[in-house]
Amino acid sequence: MSGVTMNKPLVADSAPKAPSGLHQPRLPRWAPAALALGAAAVGTGIGIGAGLGSHVQWGLLAAVLYVAGMFALAARVEGRRQAKDRLATSLVWVCFLIAVVPLVSLVWETIARGIKVLDGNFLSHSMAGVLTIQPGGGVYHAIIGTLEQVGIATAIAAPIGLLTAIYLVEYGRGRLAKAVTFFVDVMTGIPSIVAGLFVLSFWILMMDNGYSGFAGSMALAILMMPVVVRSTEEMLKLVPNELREASLALGVPKWRTILKVVLPTAIGGIATGVMLAVARIAGESAPIVLLVFGSQLINNNPFEGAQSSLPYYIYEQWAAGNEASYDRAWAAALVLIAFVMILNLVARGIARWKAPKAGR
Amino acid sequence: MDITPATAASPPPLAGGPAPAEQKATTRPGDRIFLALSRGSGILLLVIMAAIAVFLTVRATNALSHNEGNFFTTFEWSANSTPPVFGIAVLAFGTVVSSLIAMLIAVPVAIGIALFISHYAPRRLSTPLSYVIDLLAAVPSIVYGLWGALFLVPHLGGLYGWLNDYFGWTGIFEYHDGAARSLFTIGILLAIMILPIVTSVSREVFLQAPKMHEEAALALGATRWEVIRMSVLPFGRSGVISASMLGLGRALGETMAVATVLSPSFEIGTSLLDPGGGTFAQNIASSFKESGEIGKDALIASGLVLFVLTLLVNGAARLIIARRKEYTA
Numbered sequence: 259m260s261g262v263t264m265n266k267p268l269v270a271d272s273a274p275k276a277p278s279g280l281h282q283p284r285l286p287r288w289a290p291a292a293l294a295l296g297a298a299a300v301g302t303g304i305g306i307g308a309g310l311g312s313h314v315q316w317g318l319l320a321a322v323l324y325v326a327g328m329f330a331l332a333a334r335v336e337g338r339r340q341a342k343d344r345l346a347t348s349l350v351w352v353c354f355l356i357a358v359v360p361l362v363s364l365v366w367e368t369i370a371r372g373i374k375v376l377d378g379n380f381l382s383h384s385m386a387g388v389l390t391i392q393p394g395g396g397v398y399h400a401i402i403g404t405l406e407q408v409g410i411a412t413a414i415a416a417p418i419g420l421l422t423a424i425y426l427v428e429y430g431r432g433r434l435a436k437a438v439t440f441f442v443d444v445m446t447g448i449p450s451i452v453a454g455l456f457v458l459s460f461w462i463l464m465m466d467n468g469y470s471g472f473a474g475s476m477a478l479a480i481l482m483m484p485v486v487v488r489s490t491e492e493m494l495k496l497v498p499n500e501l502r503e504a505s506l507a508l509g510v511p512k513w514r515t516i517l518k519v520v521l522p523t524a525i526g527g528i529a530t531g532v533m534l535a536v537a538r539i540a541g542e543s544a545p546i547v548l549l550v551f552g553s554q555l556i557n558n559n560p561f562e563g564a565q566s567s568l569p570y571y572i573y574e575q576w577a578a579g580n581e582a583s584y585d586r587a588w589a590a591a592l593v594l595i596a597f598v599m600i601l602n603l604v605a606r607g608i609a610r611w612k613a614p615k616a617g618r
Numbered sequence: 619m620d621i622t623p624a625t626a627a628s629p630p631p632l633a634g635g636p637a638p639a640e641q642k643a644t645t646r647p648g649d650r651i652f653l654a655l656s657r658g659s660g661i662l663l664l665v666i667m668a669a670i671a672v673f674l675t676v677r678a679t680n681a682l683s684h685n686e687g688n689f690f691t692t693f694e695w696s697a698n699s700t701p702p703v704f705g706i707a708v709l710a711f712g713t714v715v716s717s718l719i720a721m722l723i724a725v726p727v728a729i730g731i732a733l734f735i736s737h738y739a740p741r742r743l744s745t746p747l748s749y750v751i752d753l754l755a756a757v758p759s760i761v762y763g764l765w766g767a768l769f770l771v772p773h774l775g776g777l778y779g780w781l782n783d784y785f786g787w788t789g790i791f792e793y794h795d796g797a798a799r800s801l802f803t804i805g806i807l808l809a810i811m812i813l814p815i816v817t818s819v820s821r822e823v824f825l826q827a828p829k830m831h832e833e834a835a836l837a838l839g840a841t842r843w844e845v846i847r848m849s850v851l852p853f854g855r856s857g858v859i860s861a862s863m864l865g866l867g868r869a870l871g872e873t874m875a876v877a878t879v880l881s882p883s884f885e886i887g888t889s890l891l892d893p894g895g896g897t898f899a900q901n902i903a904s905s906f907k908e909s910g911e912i913g914k915d916a917l918i919a920s921g922l923v924l925f926v927l928t929l930l931v932n933g934a935a936r937l938i939i940a941r942r943k944e945y946t947a
Contacts, residue, residue, distance in 0.1 A: 314777050343841035350738050353730025357817075360810050361754055364765045418659040425656035438660040440936065441667050447864065447932030448670070448925070449871020451899045455921040456670040459677045463914065480666060487663070513652035534756075541758020544873035547903050569760040569874070576764055576878055584768060591761045598756050606749075 283335050290328065290348070297324035317359065321352045365595075372592030375585045381593070385554040390578035397590050399556040400571035404597075406560040407471045407550070407567055408540050411478035416532050418479075419486025426487070427494040428516055445484040453477040454545030462549065469551035471560030474567070477545035482535045489531025493524040526612020533605035537598045543569030568594045674922040681915030689919070695884055695901065697916035698909060704916045706923055711886050712801055712895035713924070716876070717869040719805025719890070720812060725862045727809070728816035735817075736824040737846060748821060755814035763878030766807040767799070771879065774798040774806070778891045793891035799881040802890040804897070807875055812865035819864060823857030824850055856942045863935035867928045873899035898924040 301320025328348045333341035380396040388395035422442070426435055457477045461467050497520050505515040521528070546552070551564040552574055566574075568590055575587035682689055684702050692705025731751070735744050775798050782793035831849035840848065882896040882904065902917045909917060 314773055315780060318777075339841055339844070343843040346843035346846070347738065350730045350734045353727045354734045354739075357727055357731050357810075357813055360770075363769065364757065364762070367765055367769050368761065418662060421656040421659035422663055425653075425660045429653060429656060430660070434657070434660065438663060440933075441664055443936045444929060444932050445663065445667060447867040447871075447928050447935075449873065449899055449928055451871065451873045451902050452670070452674075452921050452925045452928070455902065455918050456673055458914070459673045459918055460669070463677065463911075464673070480670075483663060483666075511646050511649050513646075513648045516652070537756050541756070541760065543758070543760045544899065544903055547874075548906055569758055572760045572764055573874060573878065576767065587764055588768075591764055594758055595761060598758060599753065602753055602756050 282337065282340070284340075285332060285335055285344075289331070290344075293327050293331065294324055297321075297327060321356070325349060325352060368588060368591050368595055371585070371588035372590075374589065376589040376592055380586075380589055384556045386556070388554075390575070390583050391580050393582040393585070395586060397568065397571055397586075397593060399553065400566040400568045400590065401593070402556060402558060403471060403550070403553075403560075403565035403567040403570075404540060404594075406558075407475045407478060407546070407565070408536060410472060410475035410560060411482055411539055412532070412536055414475065414479040415482035415535070416486055419483045419532075419535075420490055420528070422483070422487045423490035423494060424516060426491055428512075428520070442484045442487045445480075446488065448481070449544075450477070450481055450542050451544040451548070453480040454548040456480070457545065458548050468562075469549060469564050470562055471550055471557075471565040471567075473549035474546050474565075475560065477549055478539040478542060481542060481545075482539050485535040485538060486532055489534065490524075490528050493527030493531065494520060496527070497523045526608055529612075530605040530609040533601050533608070537601040537605070540598055540601070541569055541594060543567070543573055546570040547573070568597070670925065674918055674925060677915045678919035678922045681912060681919045684912050685916070693884060693886070695905065695916075697913040702912050702916060706898070706920050708884050708886055709896050709898045709901050709920060710923070713870055713897040713899075713927075715890065715895075716801045716804040716808060716897060717866055719802060720808035720869045721862060721866055723806060723809035724812050724816055724865060725858075728813050728861070728865070729820055729858060731813070731817045732820035732824055733846060733850075735821050737842070737850065748818065751814050751817050751821075755818070759811065759872060760874045760878070762807060762811050763875035766803070766875060766879040770807060771798050771803060774803055778802075781891065789888045790890055792889035796893065797881065798891065799879055799893045800889075800891050801880070801895045804876050804880055805890075807879055808869040808872055811872065811875060812868050815868060816861045816865040819861035820854065820858050823854040823861070827853040856938050860935040860938040860942075863931050863938070867932045867935065870931065871899055871924060871928050872897075873903050876900040877903040898927075 298320045300323055301316050304319055305316035325345065325348050329341055329345045332344035336344070375393070379394075381401070382398050383394075383396035384399035385395040386399075422438065426439060429435075430438070454477045457473055457480070461473050461476065462469065467473065501519050501523060502515055505519045506512065510518070546567045546569060550567060550570065552570050553564040553566050557563050557565045572587045572590045572594065575583040575590065681697070681702075681704075685704060686701040687694060687703040687705050689705055691707050692703060693707055695704045695708075696702065697704040735748050735751075739747060775795075778791075778793040778798050779795075781791045785791040786793065827850040831853070832845050835845040835849050876897050877900045880896065880900055881893040882900065883894040884896065885894060887894050898920050902921055906914070906917060
């Protein structure tokens with residue numbers, strides 16, 4: 259089916275003038291590790307020697323040295339084909355390391371810088387009466403805002419997403435279902451700022467409502483729906499048809515079959531999907547900037563007046579641009595990441611605990 | 619288990635009545651209510667999509683009717699002055715360029731990681747690794763922005779100086795000292811942000827490559843790289859393309875990370891390393907608070923362009939995936 263053509267003289271090629279019998283000379287197994295260490299050392303050495311400022315360059319240098327060295331060494335000892343293989347292997351490893359470095363750095367920086375001002379006081383106070391250049395203040399108002407906005411968004415998006423998924427899996431046939439499937443897919447790609455602009459244009463500019471947490475929730479709900487639909491759909495498809503048929507054969511109406519048989523079977527996966535979606539929207543800040551407007555004070559009412567939220571708080575503190583506010587931004591980032599990660603871990607925990615009952 | 623057009627020949631199911639296969643079951647009121655509810659929410663999703671397009675268009679036309687400049691070619695964003703003058707040329711340039719840089723960096727690396735997870739990593743490592751990659755997709759964009767502005771930017775100055783020394787003559791890599799809050803930095807940051815999604819989709823595809831092909835190649839004496847080049851990559855090509863387009867869609871619409879890192883200006887410079895430029899989403903987020911009525915509508919107009927752009931990219935990606943499914947199903 260694919261263009262796999264293996265008529266090339268692979269076999270002939272793999273048996274070059276082998277010096278002794280079948281065995282090609284191979285590099286020892288520790289060679290890549292040793293070369294990597296060497297490359298790292300030389301990279302650092304050159305970096306220090308040439309006075310290169312950024313560590314990024316040291317790393318890139320070491321990576322290039324390693325890849326080139328490995329290729330040269332393998333080409334000398336093992337032959338061209340093996341050398342190419344080694345080249346690919348080392349490139350793949352380098353790719354992996356290149357990706358890991360910034361991500362580890364991100365997590366590390368957030369924890370190291372965020373832990374400085376993160377304490378009980380930070381979590382239980384708002385920014386009321388605190389100048390941005392002063393240390394002190396906290397994220398309480400932002401946490402309240404995030405919880406309320408995300409809660410409302412979930413209350414809107416989860417039922418709609420769930421029902422849509424049920425429609426697609428249990429009823430969906432024909433053109434409507436195809437259209438819904440396609441647009442759900444496309445909807446996952448809507449930039450969060452566009453969802454924010456939409457709610458802005460119809461809720462605030464056209465219907466003349468003020469900025470409020472609820473407006474933000476609507477934008478978040480739009481972002482959340484397609485994610486819920488997708489994950490729920492996947493889970494419902496895993497429910498074995500025999501269960502449905504058995505229930506229907508007993509004369510149970512279809513809606514009761516769905517509610518009492520299909521949903522309970524898939525509930526673990528559905529809960530996981532919803533929680534992952536919650537984790538995703540909890541970190542959204544773009545719609546909040548447009549719709550909730552930000553506030554320094556505690557506002558417990560999401561339907562009236564400006565609120566804050568954790569992501570928005572980070573942005574605000576970053577924009578203030580001084581050491582005290584940077585500290586607060588990092589601490590809030592740590593709180594947000596912890597919140598999102600806990601949601602993720604719990605969600606995956608549920609997924610594992612309620613492991614797929616299908617496909618036995 | 620897909621909803622395939624296999625049953626497309628059945629009578630039109632949109633008539634609102636019971637589906638033909640379940641004769642009696644759907645006549646019960648509970649069933650009818652439930653079907654109406656679930657179909658209703660499906661339709662609601664479509665309505666929302668349509669409403670997004672309609673509302674944005676309405677506001678955008680309002681702004682465009684007041685615009686004294688050319689919406690596509692004006693290098694200026696003074697939507698709040700009278701008369702308002704604004705154009706998206708700079709934003710379009712910045713958005714496309716930064717996303718393309720992100721793609722150029724992220725896609726090869728993501729393919730590498732995907733291959734690492736699917737074919738190179740020790741088996742015991744690969745599951746936790748893919749798990750970690752998925753977790754990374756959950757890191758909020760504002761945190762990437764904060765990290766980019768306070769950690770990445772100071773660390774890139776040296777690299778940019780070096781690029782300037784050796785490649786400055788091209789004009790593209792010209793760099794004058796100062797904070798590296800430029801389009802290129804945005805590109806790097808966006809690349810890091812879209813890595814997880816490109817990786818996880820490509821990994822899925824690579825894992826689906828037919829085992830028989832790989833084993834056959836191995837049996838013929840192919841090295842691991844030859845196996846991948848001959849049986850895994852050709853199989854996964856369309857998957858990788860659509861994964862990259864999904865990543866592109868993300869990069870185009872990324873807001874807060876760009877808004878925190880970039881120091882915007884309304885001009886198109888030849889140098890990618892010097893600060894300046896802007897993107898659609900960044901411009902909306904940063905100039906929203908100072909905007910009046912027309913200013914907001916102008917931002918909505920630029921948002922509409924972004925919406926259409928991401929719609930096209932994502933739609934194309936989905937179509938490629940869907941076509942591939944039909945082949946392999």
